[in-house]
Amino acid sequence: MxxxxxxxxxxxxxxxxxxxxxxxxxxxxxxxxxxxxxxxxxxxxxxxxxxxxxxxxxxxxxxxxxxxxxxxxxxxxxVGCLIETAESFQYLTAYENLQLSARYYPHVNGKRISECLELTGLTKFAHEKTKKFSLGMKQRLGIANALLSNxxxxxxxxxxxxxxxxxxxxxxxxxxxxxxxxxxxxxxxxxxxxxxxxxxxxxxxxxxxxxxxxxxxxxxxxxxxxxxxxxxxxxxxxxxx
Known part of the structure; x- marks a missing residue:
C-alpha cells in the first residue's frame, strides 16, 4: 500500500x-x-x-x-479539503456555489455537481441561496465542495x-x-x-x-x-x- x-x-x-x-x-x-x-x-x-x-x-x-x-x-x-469553517457566497445557491468552485477543475461538469449535492443530501436544497442554510447544511455544502474534484x-x-x-x-x-x-x-x-x-x-x-x-x-x-x-x-x- x-x-x-x-x-x-x-x-x-x-x-x-x-x-x-x-x-x-x-x-x-x-x-x-x-x-x-x-x-x-x-x-x-x-x-x-x-x-x-x-x-x-x-x-x-x-x-x-x-x-x-x-x-x-x-x-x-x-486533494479536497475542509479546514475550520465551511464558507460560501450567501447570495448564491448551493448549486451556484459549487459551479463557481468547478471553474478550477476542467473535468468537473454539471453532472458531477449534482452528484456531490446528492452524496451530501443537498439535492432538494440545490437552488436555495445559502444565506437560508443552517450550520449543518453549510457544513454539508462544504463537504460537497471538498468532494467536487473526486x-x-x-x-x-x-x-x-x-x-x-x-x-x-x-x-x-x-x-x-x-x-x-x-x-x-x-x-x-x-x-x-x-x-x-x-x-x-x-x-x-x-x-x-x-x-x-x-x-x-x-x-x-x-x-x-x-x-x-x-x-x-x-x-x-x-x-x-
Missing part, C-alpha cells in the same frame, strides 16, 4: 508555544486516519500546512510523494460540526463508502470521539504540539472499552510525562 501522506520532522511553533513540533507520520492510501488532540494541541496547524495555508518552520509534508513546499500544484492536485485524499477539519444525528450517520456512511469502494484516503480531525471510533481505522493523538501515539482502532478497542477512554489515558499519561 503506497503512502498518501508523509510528515517529515514537520515543525511550526508560534511565540505562544503552540503549533507542531517534529511531527513524523505516514498515512497509507485508503486509510481513514483520525487526528485527535485537545484544543490548541496543533491539529489545525498541521492541516493548514498540509493544504498550503501556512508554511512550516522546518520539515515537510509529502502528498502522494509530492512535496507541499516544492511541488505544491502536483501535491494538491488530488479527490484521492480528503483533509477534513471537524467535518461533523453542526450536523444533526442523521447528518452524522450520513457522513460516516459516505466516508466508509468512498474509502472502501474508491480507495479514498481521509485525514480527519474531530472532537466527536465516538464518531471517530466508528469511522477511522487508525488514530493519532497530538498533545502539546507533539504526536504522542499512533495505533489501529481495533487494537485500541482490544485494550480499552472505548476510544474516549484511550484518549483520556494517553492525555493523562503523556501530560504527566
Amino acid at each position: 503506497s503512502h498518501a501522506i508523509e510528515f517529515n520532522h514537520l515543525t511550526k511553533l508560534y511565540t505562544n508555544g503552540r503549533g507542531i513540533d517534529d511531527l513524523n507520520l505516514i498515512v497509507k492510501q485508503g486509510e481513514v486516519f483520525g487526528f485527535l488532540g485537545p484544543n490548541g494541541a496543533g491539529k489545525t496547524t498541521a492541516m493548514k500546512i498540509m493544504t498550503g495555508l501556512i508554511k512550516p518552520t522546518f520539515g515537510d509534508v509529502k502528498i502522494f510523494g509530492a512535496s507541499i513546499q516544492e511541488q505544491f500544484v502536483q501535491a494538491m492536485s488530488h 479527490p484521492k485524499l480528503l483533509i477534513l477539519d471537524e467535518p461533523l460540526n453542526g450536523l444533526d444525528v442523521e447528518g452524522m450517520l450520513d457522513m460516516r456512511h459516505l466516508i466508509k463508502k468512498l474509502s472502501q469502494e474508491q480507495g479514498t484516503t481521509f485525514f480527519i480531525s474531530s472532537h466527536l470521539i465516538h464518531d471517530v471510533e466508528l469511522t477511522c481505522n487508525r488514530i493519532g493523538i497530538v498533545l502539546n504540539s507533539r504526536l504522542v501515539s499512533v495505533d489501529h482502532t481495533e487494537d485500541i478497542l482490544r485494550n480499552f472499552s472505548s476510544l474516549e477512554h484511550y484518549f483520556v489515558n494517553e492525555v493523562e499519561r503523556n501530560g504527566r510525562a
Whole structure:
C-alpha cells in the first residue's frame, strides 16, 4: 500500500508555544486516519500546512510523494479539503456555489455537481441561496465542495460540526463508502470521539504540539472499552510525562 501522506520532522511553533513540533507520520492510501488532540494541541496547524495555508518552520509534508513546499500544484492536485469553517457566497445557491468552485477543475461538469449535492443530501436544497442554510447544511455544502474534484485524499477539519444525528450517520456512511469502494484516503480531525471510533481505522493523538501515539482502532478497542477512554489515558499519561 503506497503512502498518501508523509510528515517529515514537520515543525511550526508560534511565540505562544503552540503549533507542531517534529511531527513524523505516514498515512497509507485508503486509510481513514483520525487526528485527535485537545484544543490548541496543533491539529489545525498541521492541516493548514498540509493544504498550503501556512508554511512550516522546518520539515515537510509529502502528498502522494509530492512535496507541499516544492511541488505544491502536483501535491494538491488530488486533494479536497475542509479546514475550520465551511464558507460560501450567501447570495448564491448551493448549486451556484459549487459551479463557481468547478471553474478550477476542467473535468468537473454539471453532472458531477449534482452528484456531490446528492452524496451530501443537498439535492432538494440545490437552488436555495445559502444565506437560508443552517450550520449543518453549510457544513454539508462544504463537504460537497471538498468532494467536487473526486479527490484521492480528503483533509477534513471537524467535518461533523453542526450536523444533526442523521447528518452524522450520513457522513460516516459516505466516508466508509468512498474509502472502501474508491480507495479514498481521509485525514480527519474531530472532537466527536465516538464518531471517530466508528469511522477511522487508525488514530493519532497530538498533545502539546507533539504526536504522542499512533495505533489501529481495533487494537485500541482490544485494550480499552472505548476510544474516549484511550484518549483520556494517553492525555493523562503523556501530560504527566
